[in-house]
Amino acid sequence: MLVFGFMAVLPGDPARVALGVNASDEAVAELRRQFGLDRPLPTQYVDWLGGLLRGDLGTSYVSKAAIGPQVFDRLQVTLLLVVAGMLIALVLAVPAGTVMAARHRRLSGVALSALSQVGVAVPAFLAGILLIMVFAVKLGWLPANGWTPPAVDPVQFLRQLVLPALSLGLVQGAVLTRYVRSAVLDVLREDYLRTARAKGLRPFPALWRHGLRNAAVPVVTVLGLQLATLLIGAVVVERVFVIPGLGSLLLDGVSQRDLILVQDVVMVLVVAVLLVNFLVDLLYVALDPRLRTGSR
Amino acid sequence: MRRLNPSLVAGGVIVGVIALMALLSFVWTPYDATLVNPSGRLAMPSWEHWFGTDKFGRDVFSQIMVGSRTTLFVGVVAVGVAAVIGVPLGVLAAMTPRWPSELIMRTNDLMLAFPALLLAIMFGAVFGASTLTAMVAIGIASVPSFARVIRSGALQVMRTEYVLAARAAGRKPFPIAARHVLPNVTSLITVQASVSFAIAVLAEAALSFLGYGTPPPTPSWGRMLQESQEFLFSAPRLAVFPGIAIAVAVLGFNLLGDGLRDRFDPKLEDRR
Numbered sequence: 309m310l311v312f313g314f315m316a317v318l319p320g321d322p323a324r325v326a327l328g329v330n331a332s333d334e335a336v337a338e339l340r341r342q343f344g345l346d347r348p349l350p351t352q353y354v355d356w357l358g359g360l361l362r363g364d365l366g367t368s369y370v371s372k373a374a375i376g377p378q379v380f381d382r383l384q385v386t387l388l389l390v391v392a393g394m395l396i397a398l399v400l401a402v403p404a405g406t407v408m409a410a411r412h413r414r415l416s417g418v419a420l421s422a423l424s425q426v427g428v429a430v431p432a433f434l435a436g437i438l439l440i441m442v443f444a445v446k447l448g449w450l451p452a453n454g455w456t457p458p459a460v461d462p463v464q465f466l467r468q469l470v471l472p473a474l475s476l477g478l479v480q481g482a483v484l485t486r487y488v489r490s491a492v493l494d495v496l497r498e499d500y501l502r503t504a505r506a507k508g509l510r511p512f513p514a515l516w517r518h519g520l521r522n523a524a525v526p527v528v529t530v531l532g533l534q535l536a537t538l539l540i541g542a543v544v545v546e547r548v549f550v551i552p553g554l555g556s557l558l559l560d561g562v563s564q565r566d567l568i569l570v571q572d573v574v575m576v577l578v579v580a581v582l583l584v585n586f587l588v589d590l591l592y593v594a595l596d597p598r599l600r601t602g603s604r
Numbered sequence: 605m606r607r608l609n610p611s612l613v614a615g616g617v618i619v620g621v622i623a624l625m626a627l628l629s630f631v632w633t634p635y636d637a638t639l640v641n642p643s644g645r646l647a648m649p650s651w652e653h654w655f656g657t658d659k660f661g662r663d664v665f666s667q668i669m670v671g672s673r674t675t676l677f678v679g680v681v682a683v684g685v686a687a688v689i690g691v692p693l694g695v696l697a698a699m700t701p702r703w704p705s706e707l708i709m710r711t712n713d714l715m716l717a718f719p720a721l722l723l724a725i726m727f728g729a730v731f732g733a734s735t736l737t738a739m740v741a742i743g744i745a746s747v748p749s750f751a752r753v754i755r756s757g758a759l760q761v762m763r764t765e766y767v768l769a770a771r772a773a774g775r776k777p778f779p780i781a782a783r784h785v786l787p788n789v790t791s792l793i794t795v796q797a798s799v800s801f802a803i804a805v806l807a808e809a810a811l812s813f814l815g816y817g818t819p820p821p822t823p824s825w826g827r828m829l830q831e832s833q834e835f836l837f838s839a840p841r842l843a844v845f846p847g848i849a850i851a852v853a854v855l856g857f858n859l860l861g862d863g864l865r866d867r868f869d870p871k872l873e874d875r876r
Contacts (some may be wrong), residue, residue: 428855432808434847441836445836485635542722543814544813562729562816581719
């Protein structure tokens, strides 16, 4: 309702925008009737919501093409980018955060901690620009932008995926590292880990066998929130690397005032965020059996 | 004497320098930040132009100085909007009976699922790209996190003996909120304001980068970065200076937030 409400107060007539300023009033009225824009807002809302539930995302006011297939195609591109970014973040954050916690009073731990603090301050689009400057402009190792579907040319796909995925992954990795460090520090103070050490286990094997699953519970929660952040971060990164994902579709829709397209893309993104949060709740319970009984 | 908190000091110094730069830009900049000079375009850094000039021959250092004003202005207003709405909402949710409180918090949770940048892009589409739109949108998007944090703090205060005594003495909810609850959640408000400020700086930069933030000719770090993209091969330095400015500003507010949190809750200090 929130998404629909915002779009309903958008200044300007979408039918007029679609047909151009020179279109006759009759043609505009006809298009308004065709798209159902002449009906009361509550009716339009119910129709739109009903369509969404049936998987019918409607027809674009500008291109007159069905929106569903476009959103589906673009969503795949964005998801590939987000998943690659999240994998990079995880691969970076879990070992770095664990080392930072295990050595939090040593120079290496403090240095890594400072580095992660700097990483958190760099927005993904800035990381993207810096990566382009180094790896595309200076070294010429990777393409500066573009997108090739994996089915067309897998090698080119990977080459073009590296920099955008890194720009998302490095920044999110820095954020995640701090949470991993905090979670592992908490676990290191637990009695069961002290007992494991007293039995003769060395610090890292003790942490591996007894601590990581416990430390994973808070990290998974953050991971869910970060997936949502990555999804939105991809909107900007897609603009930097000229990637035809959901973000580009949204920004094109906004600039062309394609109301229904914007509504649908925003709705898909918000639903994706909610879905990720729901899945995280399920994973949370799977990881921590104490939550299944409802006792804390 | 209490040990100086390194995060608080570093964050305070960075934020202080940015604030000074913004204030100074009102009375002095090396050049007029919006002055176009076609004969001096894309000049390298020199004694005349410390950070060089952009594609219109404008002095980059002057633009960075004036851009800090935009950044701080957006941050102050966005955090102000978030605090003015979020704090009363959080206190209200803590003080009202179960079902109105649940209603407020579930609505709040729903808003939390609405990412700040998405909301700001939609605001930009509805009301047009402007600094005001960006500030209000970022502020509204930050309301749920303010409300959530303040509610948890207010709930703790509501369980204290002095609040119970005030209630037993027949004090009305509003005086209790004003005299007992609000003064005791000030530290939480301060910490959340600093964290939200960093988010506002990032969001403003992203919005301006996408073309939905501060419109030209007002200098903005995000738009400077966006304009630098076409010169990544010929003049990459144009991206470096605004990029560093954004990262340093966010780092400053993050450190300040961490430092303030440690100061108000020393138990957390060792965990960072």
